[in-house]
Amino acid sequence: MVNLLKSALCVSAILSTSLVAVPVLAEDNKMSEDLMTEKIGRAKSAAPASISDEATIVVDGKVVVEGSNGWTCMPDTFPDDGMPMCNDAVWMEMLTAMINKKDYTATKIGISYMLQGDRGAGVSNSDPYHPDPKNADDYTETGPHLMIIVPKAMLEGMTDDPSSGGPYVMWKDTPYVHIMVPVADK
């Protein structure tokens, strides 16, 4: 819960400061330059270079690289879980709602890249707030994948079984529902 709150503050900060240039490495003396370089590299590894090279990079809730293409890459999905992702604006909006437990209604398509997969960090397929997601009954490790937000009516008939071998619905009975699209085996 502390983590979620921390991350809530972080994502709100991202959205509210996205137009402000934020100074980089030197400011944060808690994190070594090597660690920051590693985290930026991990963030970028979530998407093809054609996307991540021009993306805004957010590390621990701070913008450390200002991007220019509307994408945001992060080294972690939840704090320190090691699951990098690159999100479009729709995904950032949905994640902010999820973290703040606010309602969200998809009105357009949103895309997120997770080309490193979940790296064993664990995510419950039904509950974004599962206290121990690695041991959730409905966690199935997923390799490289895309995540797609669509208006809810379009999800009808799609399986929510993560072990089906194909695309599946995650967080089905929540406002944060999306399609997981595996693109390679883990």
Ligand SMILES: [Cu+2]
């Ligand atoms: Cu994912």
